[in-house]
Structures are given as structure tokens and as C-alpha cells.
Amino acid sequence: MFIGIIGSGTMGIGIAQVAATSGCEVFLYDANSAQTEKSLLNLKQTLQKLVSKQKISVEKSEEIFNRIKACSNLSDLKDCDLVIEAIIENKEIKTKVFQDLEGIVSEKCIISSNTSSISITSLQAELKKPERFIGIHFFNPAPIMPLVEVIPGLLTKEKLAQEIYSLMETWGKIPVIAKDVPGFIVNRIARPFYGEALRLVEENIATPEQVDDAMRSLGNFKMGPFELMDLIGIDINFSVTKTVYQDYFYDPKYKPSLLQQRMSEAKLLGRKTGKGFYDYSDQMKEPSARSPETVEDKNLYSKIFMRIISMLINEAVEAKRLGIANDDGLELAMQKGVNYPKGLLAWGKEIGFSKISETLQNLYEEYQEERYRQSPLLKKI
Numbered sequence: 001m002f003i004g005i006i007g008s009g010t011m012g013i014g015i016a017q018v019a020a021t022s023g024c025e026v027f028l029y030d031a032n033s034a035q036t037e038k039s040l041l042n043l044k045q046t047l048q049k050l051v052s053k054q055k056i057s058v059e060k061s062e063e064i065f066n067r068i069k070a071c072s073n074l075s076d077l078k079d080c081d082l083v084i085e086a087i088i089e090n091k092e093i094k095t096k097v098f099q100d101l102e103g104i105v106s107e108k109c110i111i112s113s114n115t116s117s118i119s120i121t122s123l124q125a126e127l128k129k130p131e132r133f134i135g136i137h138f139f140n141p142a143p144i145m146p147l148v149e150v151i152p153g154l155l156t157k158e159k160l161a162q163e164i165y166s167l168m169e170t171w172g173k174i175p176v177i178a179k180d181v182p183g184f185i186v187n188r189i190a191r192p193f194y195g196e197a198l199r200l201v202e203e204n205i206a207t208p209e210q211v212d213d214a215m216r217s218l219g220n221f222k223m224g225p226f227e228l229m230d231l232i233g234i235d236i237n238f239s240v241t242k243t244v245y246q247d248y249f250y251d252p253k254y255k256p257s258l259l260q261q262r263m264s265e266a267k268l269l270g271r272k273t274g275k276g277f278y279d280y281s282d283q284m285k286e287p288s289a290r291s292p293e294t295v296e297d298k299n300l301y302s303k304i305f306m307r308i309i310s311m312l313i314n315e316a317v318e319a320k321r322l323g324i325a326n327d328d329g330l331e332l333a334m335q336k337g338v339n340y341p342k343g344l345l346a347w348g349k350e351i352g353f354s355k356i357s358e359t360l361q362n363l364y365e366e367y368q369e370e371r372y373r374q375s376p377l378l379k380k381i
């Protein structure tokens with residue numbers, strides 16, 4: 001199968017590696033050819049590491065590398081069966097590329113976007129043949145994270161989602177079909193992990209360290225919200241939150257945090273700038289989970305954990321109610337896309353949906369804010 005990839009940055013080269021590893025011929029194009037050269041050099045090193053760890057043979061690494069062809073023109077993608085776009089997150093620029101591409105590829109070629117936040121329907125609506133367009137959303141790093149959200153837009157032809165689902169399985173991925181809603185599955189459901197954590201700190205209820213410790217020790221999360229925001233980049237995380245908030249017509253549930261805005265303004269962006277919620281200037285010391293010791297700590301940690309987990313479970317229940325994905329899809333998405341230790345629906349059952357509902361009710365009464373409104377399904381589930 002011939003796969004075209006547009007954009008050879010972080011995601012494009014990762015997706016190219018995945019496709020080439022599963023035997024596809026890959027045509028990789030970027031407007032900046034220096035980026036393609038740089039990414040291919042990095043890929044060569046990555047493949048060498050896999051060889052030295054005995055994950056793949058030398059022959060296999062050469063095969064993978066040789067299957068990826070650097071292209072200097074978009075027209076080099078003319079024979080592709082599927083094109084995956086992974087360029088800058090800008091609707092106008094993406095649309096121009098898709099319109100140019102339509103004049104190059106065959107009628108049968110499937111065109112897709114790896115966008116994290118732009119509506120698939122809004123992108124396909126600008127095309128002559130919108131029915132062959134679909135969202136294929138990989139997670140970073142694409143060769144490692146198993147989840148792929150497959151997102152048909154309103155105009156996508158009926159069987160295409162299933163075809164891409166099957167193709168992603170042959171690429172060794174765990175696909176989940178998602179509705180074309182802001183943030184799709186993961187970036188929508190995960191919002192309170194960051195939002196509620198930021199709020200606890202803004203209100204001086206806890207420090208970032210305490211929030212992270214609570215989520216790691218009581219929730220078994222690999223990383224707490226603040227460590228994770230530092231890793232993702234506080235500006236990137238802030239921008240996803242703003243997009244989801246705007247695209248849900250300013251639903252107060254997704255209201256961004258002023259603290260995060262100030263951190264972005266100050267360029268305290270996390271690991272990439274050496275300082276975010278933590279200081280990385282000394283040495284990259286990995287934080288480890290500390291268990292609460294005093295009774296005050298225990299009470300605080302349990303308050304932090306229950307507040308964040310209740311908000312997350314409420315989001316998952318609401319996503320179930322709206323049919324954003326089926327139950328298995330919702331559970332898999334959070335575990336395979338962002339490494340949650342359990343599916344949120346199963347977690348809700350374990351804690352008790354009535355306890356989740358009670359926690360949200362208390363928050364609602366305390367704050368009188370719509371932010372804490374419950375999914376109508378939460379009381380019935």
C-alpha cells in the first residue's frame with residue numbers, strides 16, 4: 001500500500017515509521033525539506049537503537065528506512081492510496097494543502113488529517129469529494145502510543161471508518177471510532193485532569209507537588225497533572241483547553257485557568273524551557289510517588305483525588321451518554337492514549353457512581369458553578 005504523509009515534524013515522521021514498519025511504501029513530504037532531512041536522520045538513530053536493543057534486526061531496520069521516500073513536491077504523492085496530513089494546526093493552511101492534493105491524487109485516494117482539535121467536518125466541507133475524507137488521530141510518540149482515534153466527519157462515506165479501523169489494526173494500533181466533537185475522546189475527557197488540578201492550586205487548597213503526589217499515590221497515575229503539563233508544554237496544553245472551551249460554545253465545564261495563562265505568558269512552559277511548575281535546571285530528577293503521612297495529608301490527598309477523579313468520571317459518563325464512542329472505545333482511549341491506569345467507567349463503578357455524584361453535588365453547592373454539573377446519566381447508571 002502507498003501511504004503519503006504531509007508534514008515530517010514530530011507526528012509525521014512517527015506515523016511514517018509506523019506505516020513503513022508494517023510494510024507500506026511511504027512518501028514523506030514537508031514544505032521545509034531541511035525538516036525532512038533532520039527527521040530522517042533522527043529516525044535512523046531511533047532504528048539503530050531498536051537494533052542495539054535487539055528489538056529489530058539490522059535488515060528490518062534498513063527495510064523500514066528504505067521504505068520511506070523523502071519527497072520535494074506534493075505531486076510526488078500522486079499514486080498514494082491514503083494520505084495522512086500532519087502539518088501545522090491551522091485550518092486555512094491545512095485546507096489549502098487538501099485542495100491542492102485533490103488535484104493530484106486519484107479519485108480513490110483516501111485523504112485524512114491527524115489534527116488534534118480542528119473539526120473533521122469543517123475540513124472536509126472545503127473539498128470537492130468530502131466523502132473520502134476522515135480524521136486519523138495518532139498520539140505522541142506515534143510509534144509507541146497504541147491508540148488511534150478514527151473520526152468520520154458528517155460527510156464521510158459510511159464504510160470508511162471501518163476500513164481505516166481495520167488498517168490501523170494491521171499497523172499494530174488500537175483504533176477507536178470517535179464522533180467529530182471538540183477534543184474527540186481523549187482531549188475532551190482528560191480536560192478536568194488538568195483543569196481541576198489547576199483550580200486546586202489557584203485556590204491555595206494544595207500545591208502542585210501535593211496534587212501530583214495525591215494522583216500518583218491514590219490514583220496510580222504514572223504522572224500527576226503538573227508533571228504531565230510540564231512534559232506536554234504548558235502553552236500546548238493551554239491552547240488545547242482554549243480550543244475545546246471555545247468549540248463547546250464556552251461551556252463553563254472547560255473554562256481555562258488564569259494560572260495557566262500567566263505561566264504561558266511568562267514562558268514558564270515546562271521541561272522545554274527548563275522551568276514550569278517544576279524546575280528542571282539542575283538535573284532531570286524524576287519525581288516518585290510519596291504516600292501521605294499525617295492525617296491532614298491523608299484528608300487533603302483524598303479530597304484532591306476525589307475531586308479530580310469525580311470530574312473525569314463525570315466526563316466519561318457524559319461521553320457515553322452522547323455516544324462519542326462505545327463503552328469499550330471510551331475505556332481503551334484513556335488507557336492507550338494517555339496511560340490512565342484504569343478505564344474511567346470501570347473506575348466509576350469501583351468507587352460507586354453515587355459517591356461520584358455526591359462529590360460533584362457538594363462541589364456544586366459550595367461553588368454554585370455550572371462547572372460541577374452532573375451528566376444526567378450519572379444518577380441512572
Ligand SMILES: NC(=O)c1ccc[n+]([C@@H]2O[C@H](COP(=O)([O-])OP(=O)(O)OC[C@H]3O[C@@H](n4cnc5c(N)ncnc54)[C@H](O)[C@@H]3O)[C@@H](O)[C@H]2O)c1
Pocket residue numbers: 006007008009010011012029030031032035085086087088089090093097114115116117137138139140
Ligand atoms: N505533537 C503532538 O503531540 C500531536 C499529537 C497528536 C496530533 N498532533 C497534530 O499533528 C499535527 C502536526 O503536529 P506536530 O507536532 O507534528 O507539528 P510539527 O511542528 O512538529 O511539524 C509540522 C510540520 O509541518 C510542516 N508544514 C507546515 N506547513 C506546511 C505545508 N503547508 N505543507 C507541508 N508541510 C508543512 C512544517 O515544516 C513542520 O515540519 C498537528 O495538526 C497537531 O495538532 C500533534
